Amino acid sequence: MPDSSRPRAHECPRRRTVTTNPAHLYVEAVGSGPPLVLLHGFALHGGVFSPIVPALAERHRVLVVDLPGHGLSGAPMPDTLEATADAVDRALDVDGPLDVLGWSFGGLVALAWARQSPDRVSRLVLAATAPSFVARDDFVQAMPLARLEQFGDELRVAYRLTLKRFLTLQVQGSEEGRRTLSALRATLFARGDPSPATLTGTLRLLASADLRKALPEIRTKALVISGERDTLAYRDAGAALARLLPDARFTTIPGAAHAPFLSHRAAFLHALDSFLDAR
Numbered sequence: 001m002p003d004s005s006r007p008r009a010h011e012c013p014r015r016r017t018v019t020t021n022p023a024h025l026y027v028e029a030v031g032s033g034p035p036l037v038l039l040h041g042f043a044l045h046g047g048v049f050s051p052i053v054p055a056l057a058e059r060h061r062v063l064v065v066d067l068p069g070h071g072l073s074g075a076p077m078p079d080t081l082e083a084t085a086d087a088v089d090r091a092l093d094v095d096g097p098l099d100v101l102g103w104s105f106g107g108l109v110a111l112a113w114a115r116q117s118p119d120r121v122s123r124l125v126l127a128a129t130a131p132s133f134v135a136r137d138d139f140v141q142a143m144p145l146a147r148l149e150q151f152g153d154e155l156r157v158a159y160r161l162t163l164k165r166f167l168t169l170q171v172q173g174s175e176e177g178r179r180t181l182s183a184l185r186a187t188l189f190a191r192g193d194p195s196p197a198t199l200t201g202t203l204r205l206l207a208s209a210d211l212r213k214a215l216p217e218i219r220t221k222a223l224v225i226s227g228e229r230d231t232l233a234y235r236d237a238g239a240a241l242a243r244l245l246p247d248a249r250f251t252t253i254p255g256a257a258h259a260p261f262l263s264h265r266a267a268f269l270h271a272l273d274s275f276l277d278a279r
Contacts (some may be wrong), residue, residue, distance in 0.1 A: 006194035010017050025091035026072035026191075029065045031057025035098040037278075038064045039088065039106030041128075043163055044184075045071025045191045048103075052261050055269055060099075063092060063240065067109065069198030071191035077201040081209060085113035089120060096124035099276060104233060104258065105130050105202060108209050114220040124222040125272055126260045128230055131244060132210040134272060141236040145207065152203050163188060173229030174257035176264065183262050215244035222248040223270065223275040227256030249275070 016030045028046060030053060038049045038056075046064035056062045059221050068087050069077035078084045079271065092098075100121050102110030107129025114121040135142040147168045154162040173175040226238030235252055242250035253260045253267050261268045 019091070019093050021091040021093065022261040023068075023091040025087060026066040026069060027091050027093075029061060030064070031060055033060045033093075035094045036060040036062050037088070037092065037098055037100045038062065039100065039102040039109050040065075040067065040070070040103030041106055042206065043070070043166065043194055043199060044187065045073075047071065047190050048184065048187050048259075049261070051188070052265060052269060055265075056272075061094070063094065063098075065091065066191065067106065068161055068193055069201070071222060077198045079110035079201070079205075081108055081205060082116055084109050084205075085116065089113065089117060099123045099125070099170050100127060101125040101127065101272070103261065105206060108133075108205070108211065109239060111211055111218060114222075115218050116215055118218075118220060121220050123276065124220050125220075125225065125275065126222060126238075126241065127225045127261060128225065128233045129241060129266070130233040130237070131215060131241045132213045132237070133206045133233065136210065139210075139212065139240075141234050143232065143234075148203065148207055152200065155199050155203070156196070159196065160189075160193070169232060170258040171263065172257055172264045173230050174227070174259075175255035176262075177257065180257075180259055180263040184259065184273070207213065212240075212244055215241070219221045219246050223271065224248055224250045225258045225260060225271055226250070226252050227263075228254050229253050229257045229260060232258045 019027045022139055040048050045066045053062055063204040066073040067087055068075040102111045107126040109126055132139050132142055134145045154264055177262055224238050224242040226235040239250055242248040251271050252265050256264045
């Protein structure tokens, strides 16, 4: 929720534009000021950020992207995080460096983007993101692979019902779980149904991505935000992500689960503002 004490030098929250771009991605721009790109999570779209966009647009030109294959973006989902990041970059009509907020799967895309284009990504905010979303022999701070594979099987049988259950997992343990779940359910199919190919491809990337060895190469200044009760991207995984990045700080939002920007909006915006305002 916007805070009246915030500086309003760049305020223009009601001016929204949608861009046409060579990558065929849906990008909504609102506000003016330093650019801030928002990248959503698996099976959703940029509309999930709607509750925080007005506050962010008071001081940023907010660029809300529907990732390939998601929402209103017509382009198919690429096979790699790097190709996904490249599609996002080509879709933006902004020159020079920019800040990027990636949530969950969007955080993986943001990390890949910062790694391959360090001059393009100025700062990273990584919310509910893990260096690996599935557990490995030397990384136990994540969900078992079998759990993700079961989720994929359920998607193929009844994907609408399965995605609604997935939303329940995103708020499990949150102090504001019921209100957050209502907001997510209202958002889920607001921009159409994701294709089976998009769901399968994104799950494949989530299962295979292990960025731990690549993280020391990413020297972009970063803030990692974890929910204390996150059951999808565990708090300990977020802490590991921050340790492996050369220039990162880590913060936990007490009582929050996987969608802290919805369930604990004020705390999330305070953490983000404190980071972006620091020089």
